[in-house]
Amino acid sequence: MSNIIYIGYEFTVTPLQPAVEILIAELGFAGFESFVETETGVTAYIQKEEWNAEILNDVQILNSDEFKIDYTFNEIEQTNWNEEWEKNFNPIVVDDVCSVRAPFHENPNTKYDIIIEPKMSFGTGHHETTHMMIQHILKNDFTNKSVLDMGCGTGVLAILTEMKGAKPIDAVDYDNWCYVNSLENVERNNCEHITVIEGDASVLEGKKYDVIIANINRNILLQDMATYVSCLNENGTLFLSGFYNDDIPVIQEACEKLLLKFVEKFERNQWVALKFLN
Numbered sequence: 706m707s708n709i710i711y712i713g714y715e716f717t718v719t720p721l722q723p724a725v726e727i728l729i730a731e732l733g734f735a736g737f738e739s740f741v742e743t744e745t746g747v748t749a750y751i752q753k754e755e756w757n758a759e760i761l762n763d764v765q766i767l768n769s770d771e772f773k774i775d776y777t778f779n780e781i782e783q784t785n786w787n788e789e790w791e792k793n794f795n796p797i798v799v800d801d802v803c804s805v806r807a808p809f810h811e812n813p814n815t816k817y818d819i820i821i822e823p824k825m826s827f828g829t830g831h832h833e834t835t836h837m838m839i840q841h842i843l844k845n846d847f848t849n850k851s852v853l854d855m856g857c858g859t860g861v862l863a864i865l866t867e868m869k870g871a872k873p874i875d876a877v878d879y880d881n882w883c884y885v886n887s888l889e890n891v892e893r894n895n896c897e898h899i900t901v902i903e904g905d906a907s908v909l910e911g912k913k914y915d916v917i918i919a920n921i922n923r924n925i926l927l928q929d930m931a932t933y934v935s936c937l938n939e940n941g942t943l944f945l946s947g948f949y950n951d952d953i954p955v956i957q958e959a960c961e962k963l964l965l966k967f968v969e970k971f972e973r974n975q976w977v978a979l980k981f982l983n
């Protein structure tokens with residue numbers, strides 16, 4: 706069990722939309738990793754070791770004349786954060802066929818019913834990037850494909866690929882909490898073909914996959930892209946997310962330098978998820 710300390714910011718936003726959406730996008734970019742929408746705005750969390758006093762300097766919407774945004778912040782005990790999450794985690798259904806829910810939610814009877822207890826890990830399906838990666842996975846054939854889920858968070862994407870017939874699957878995350886949480890969720894969903902690995906791109910040496918899924922962030926993707934592509938089989942597929950529409954040119958250029966071909970883009974609230982072929 707990790708003893709990471711978080712800083713929680715409670716933002717009060719008037720009027721709520723579209724300001725809350727923009728605020729969450731900008732905070733995500735600044736390094737905040739979890740968000741809980743409230744009746745009056747949003748609560749956002751960042752690890753204390755990622756935090757600094759200037760963290761909000763680049764969050765432009767705070768200077769907007771169109772919206773009034775106030776905030777307070779304080780250190781959050783891990784246990785309090787979990788209670789907050791449990792109160793606020795609503796089940797989601799993607800394209801009527803895939804649900805992501807907690808064990809205590811009612812079964813929505815979807816074809817792919819993923820049960821997740823995310824605690825501190827990213828990947829409840831609420832985030833645009835997870836949602837779009839789920840859409841890519843739903844749309845593509847995974848039967849007997851070997852898969853790497855890089856930056857697996859809760860393991861939600863790896864679990865869905867197994868439900869769609871993929872095997873074997875490696876789910877990798879450098880964060881110990883995510884590693885432990887993915888192990889728990891893999892077991893909770895009775896998956897048999899997923900190996901959860903704690904580490905970064907350095908654990909990929911010598912490995913090969915038919916499909917690589919990486920929902921991380923622009924800088925890590927650019928840094929590790931060559932390693933991912935070296936692990937991709939001929940005619941393999943790479944799905945990337947964790948960045949904005951404006952980042953596409955730099956991501957696409959990096960992929961094309963490695964001879965990948967751009968195939969398809971999904972977009973939600975300025976976030977994007979791209980598909981490339983080898």
Ligand SMILES: C[S@@+](CC[C@H](N)C(=O)[O-])C[C@H]1O[C@@H](n2cnc3c(N)ncnc32)[C@H](O)[C@@H]1O
Nearest residue numbers: 827828835856857858878879880883905920921
């Ligand atoms: C945006 S979350 C995605 C989680 C999940 N795959 C999803 O789609 O909901 C990114 C994850 O990547 C992990 N991560 C960030 N940098 C990494 C790196 N260099 N190597 C491995 N994992 C990394 C983080 O710990 C986090 O769990």
